[in-house]
Amino acid sequence: MQSRFLTCLFFLLATATAFCQSKEFSLRRIVTASIEGDKVVLEVSTKGPVPSTVNDPKNWKIQATESGGDKRSLTIHSDEASCDCYDRTTNPGGTNVVTVKAPKDKFQPLTLDGASWNVEFSDGKYLLTASQPESSAGLKAAKGRDDADLYGAFSFLTGVGTSPIYTIDVKGGYSWETGKIPVLKSIITSPTGRTGFFVDVQTNTDTKAPVDRTEVDPDSIRAFWKIFGVTGFGAHKPYSLAWEIQPAGGEFSRSNPSSNFIGGGKGQLVIVPFSNIPFDFNPLLGTELGTNLNKPSTLFDQPVNLSNYDAIVRLLAGADSNFYIFRKPISDPDDPYRFSFSASYIARVPFAPEPFTRSEIVTDSTGKSSRQKVVQMRGNTRHYVTTTFNWNATKLLGLQLGYKYGSLPPLFELVDHQVTIGFVFKAKFTKWHSVPGA
Numbered sequence: 001m002q003s004r005f006l007t008c009l010f011f012l013l014a015t016a017t018a019f020c021q022s023k024e025f026s027l028r029r030i031v032t033a034s035i036e037g038d039k040v041v042l043e044v045s046t047k048g049p050v051p052s053t054v055n056d057p058k059n060w061k062i063q064a065t066e067s068g069g070d071k072r073s074l075t076i077h078s079d080e081a082s083c084d085c086y087d088r089t090t091n092p093g094g095t096n097v098v099t100v101k102a103p104k105d106k107f108q109p110l111t112l113d114g115a116s117w118n119v120e121f122s123d124g125k126y127l128l129t130a131s132q133p134e135s136s137a138g139l140k141a142a143k144g145r146d147d148a149d150l151y152g153a154f155s156f157l158t159g160v161g162t163s164p165i166y167t168i169d170v171k172g173g174y175s176w177e178t179g180k181i182p183v184l185k186s187i188i189t190s191p192t193g194r195t196g197f198f199v200d201v202q203t204n205t206d207t208k209a210p211v212d213r214t215e216v217d218p219d220s221i222r223a224f225w226k227i228f229g230v231t232g233f234g235a236h237k238p239y240s241l242a243w244e245i246q247p248a249g250g251e252f253s254r255s256n257p258s259s260n261f262i263g264g265g266k267g268q269l270v271i272v273p274f275s276n277i278p279f280d281f282n283p284l285l286g287t288e289l290g291t292n293l294n295k296p297s298t299l300f301d302q303p304v305n306l307s308n309y310d311a312i313v314r315l316l317a318g319a320d321s322n323f324y325i326f327r328k329p330i331s332d333p334d335d336p337y338r339f340s341f342s343a344s345y346i347a348r349v350p351f352a353p354e355p356f357t358r359s360e361i362v363t364d365s366t367g368k369s370s371r372q373k374v375v376q377m378r379g380n381t382r383h384y385v386t387t388t389f390n391w392n393a394t395k396l397l398g399l400q401l402g403y404k405y406g407s408l409p410p411l412f413e414l415v416d417h418q419v420t421i422g423f424v425f426k427a428k429f430t431k432w433h434s435v436p437g438a
Contacts, residue, residue: 024048025046025047025048025049025050025051025126025128026046026047026048026128027044027045027046027047027119027121027128027129027130028044028045028046028047028130029044029045029130029131029132029133029333030042030043030044030117030118030119030130030131030132030333031043031044031045031097031330031333031336032333032336033117033132035104035112035230035240036270036272036280037240037270037271037272038103038104038105038240039080039101039102039103039104039272040062040064040101040102040103040104040107040112041099041100041101042062042099042100042101042117042119043097043098043099043100043330043336044097044098044099044100044119044130045096045097045130045329045330045333046083046096046097046098050083050085050096050098051123051125051126053123053125053126054081054083054098054121054123055081055082055083056081056123057077057078057079057080057081057100057101058077059081059121059122059123060077060078060081060100060119060120060121061075061076061077061078061119061120061122062075062076062077062078062100062102062117062118062119063075063117063118063119063120064107064110064112064115064116064117065115065116065117065118066110066111066114066115067111067113067114067115067116072110073110074107074110076102076106076107077102078100078101078102079101079102079103080099080100080101080102081098081099081100081101082098082099082276083096083097083098083099096329097326097330099276100119113177113192116131116132117131117132118130118131118132119131132333133333138334138429138430139334139395139396139427139428139429139430140334140335140395140427140428140429140430141334141335141336141337141392141395141396141426141427141428142426142427142428143322143324143337143340143342144322144324144340144342144388144390144426145169145171145342145344145386145388145426146282146320146322146342146344147322147426147428148171148426148427148428149172149173149174149427149428149429150171150172150425150426150427150428151169151170151171151172151424151425151426151427152168152169152170152424152425152426153167153168153169153170153388153400153402153420153422153423153424153425154166154167154168154169154422154423154424155167155400155402155420155421155422155423156422165204166204167204167418167420167422168201168202168203168204169201169202170199170200170201170202171198171199171200171201172198172199173196173197173198173199174196174197174429175194175195175196175228176194176195176196177193177194178193178194178195178227178229179193181195184227188227188229192229192230192231193227193228193229194227194228194229195225195226195227195228196225196226197223197224197225198223198224198225198226199221199222199223200220200221200222200223200224201220201221201222202219202220202221202408203219203220203221203254204219219253219254219255219256219411219413220251220253220408220409220410220413221251221252221253221254222249222250222251222252222262222409223249223250223252224246224248224249224250224262225246225247225248225249226244226245226246226247226249227244227245227246227247228242228243228244228245229242229243230242230243230270231243240269240270241267241268241269241270242267242268242269242270242282243265243266243267243268244265244266244267244268244286245265246262246263246264246265247263248261248263249261249262249263249290250262251290251409251410252410253410253411256296256299256300256411257294257296258294258296258299258355258410258411259292259293259294259410260290260291260292260293260312260409260410261290261291261293262288262289262290262312262409263288263289263290264286264287264288264289264290264314264316265286265287266284266285266286266287266316267284267285267286268282268283268284268285269282269283269284270282271283278323278324278325278326279321279322279323280321280322281319281321282319282320282321283318283319284316284317284318284319284320284346285316285317286315286316286317287313287314287315287316288312288313288314288316288348289312289313289314290311290312291310291311291312292306292309292310292311292312295307295309299355299357299373299375299411300357300372300373300374300375301372302362302372302373302374302375304355304375305377306355306377308353308377309353309354309355309377310352311352312350312352312354313350313351313352314348314349314350314351315348315349315351316346316347316348316349317346317347317349318344318345318346318347319344319345320342320343320344320345321342321343321344322340322341322342323340323341323342324337324339324340324341325337325338325339325340326338332395334395334430335392335394335395337392338391338392339389339390339391339392340389340390340392341387341388341389341390342386342387342388342390343385343386343387343388344384344385344386344387345383345384345385346383346384347381347382347383347384348381348382348384348409349381349382350379350380350381350382351379352379353377353378353379354377354378354379354409354412355375355376355377355378355410355411355412356375356376356377356378356380356382356407356412356414357373357374357375357376357407357411357412357413357414358373358374358413358414358416359371359372359373359374359414359416360372360373360374362374373413375411382406382407382408382409382412383405383406383407384404384405384406384407384408385403385404385405385406386402386403386404387402387403388400388401388402388403388424389401389402390424390426395427396425396426396427397423397424397425398423398424398426399421399422399423399424400420400421400422400423400424401419401420401421402419402420402421402422403417403418403419403420404417404418404420405417405418
């Protein structure tokens with residue numbers, strides 16, 4: 001009888017202890033670690049009712065440890081702290097996220113690419129720490145196409161009396177640190193410098209819609225080698241400069257003998273204008289230089305004159321932007337995004353005439369009219385606009401609503417206001433992210 005009483009008493013004490021502990025504030029883990037402009041930004045998930053002292057940056061310390069070399073480590077105080085908190089009265093045991101920031105310059109001379117992070121919270125009552133989960137080589141969620149190392153968007157349209165129209169948008173690649181490549185080590189001194197090979201494919205297949213006013217079937221395939229990195233730009237300002245050099249690349253068409261050799265470079269400001277809103281805006285400026293590799297006499301079963309199509313000189317100008325909404329609570333640090341909205345605009349201004357393709361009504365020798373793709377050598381600016389809204393059902397897969405307008409090389413086939421609904425796969429590498437500034 002006494003042993004049964006002691007067992008019940010022990011069970012009640014254990015239950016009460018666990019209940020009290022669940023009501024205590026604690027740190028769980030570092031959900032995301034990123035560099036936004038000149039700031040290191042850590043998002044720390046917490047458990048229990050959040051004290052007001054979490055908003056005092058003096059109570060937070062951040063430690064960075066290099067991933068290679070001597071694995072040097074440095075600890076500094078944060079300069080910003082804020083909490084995206086639930087109502088403590090209605091959700092006392094819920095998960096909240098505290099955003100902690102510190103100037104990137106204070107971590108010099110550490111190499112932050114691939115660094116591991118730890119935080120400490122100490123306000124006189126609590127002394128708590130949190131770290132990143134051990135990250136093995138694998139994949140984690142990406143915000144959107146520009147942020148992804150591996151990306152694939154797939155949609156199709158079908159109906160009575162028409163063959164399916166499949167839309168495919170794929171990109172991928174991998175990069176290495178320039179400091180680990182002997183030939184580039186002495187040339188590229190930036191600690192964030194990387195180099196790699198990439199492929200970008202945007203195409204429609206089997207486009208046989210029963211209406212002749214639909215201008216679809218963009219066909220742009222690019223494969224290229226690039227060297228890139230990110231450089232801090234300006235003191236205490238929310239932006240950095242992502243730079244890129246493309247020594248060699250190719251532009252191809254899937255269904256026609258059209259190809260170009262292209263090199264060039266660009267610079268892009270990575271701007272995070274609001275410290276408390278998950279939004280970025282990134283204008284870019286660059287050039288594309290190259291030469292045409294062939295001059296077919298017919299394209300799309302129509303005669304074409306490409307005799308003067310030789311040198312390629314283009315000015316690039318545009319911007320991209322991302323807005324994203326986090327999951328609440330964030331249970332997986334590699335899967336923080338519930339929704340994301342991305343928009344991109346780029347203008348290619350040719351300094352010499354290049355092909356421009358659009359659908360027109362063509363009358364043949366018998367007097368019969370039909371809509372055909374007509375290629376003309378023109379010097380007009382080629383615009384390209386895309387917007388996507390993604391619901392991320394899982395870490396890597398989601399549903400996407402997309403919009404496109406404009407044209408892409410090599411033949412600059414005009415896409416006239418195309419809307420798609422389909423599936424999207426987007427991911428970035430956990431250890432070596434290959435997109436500068438993201």
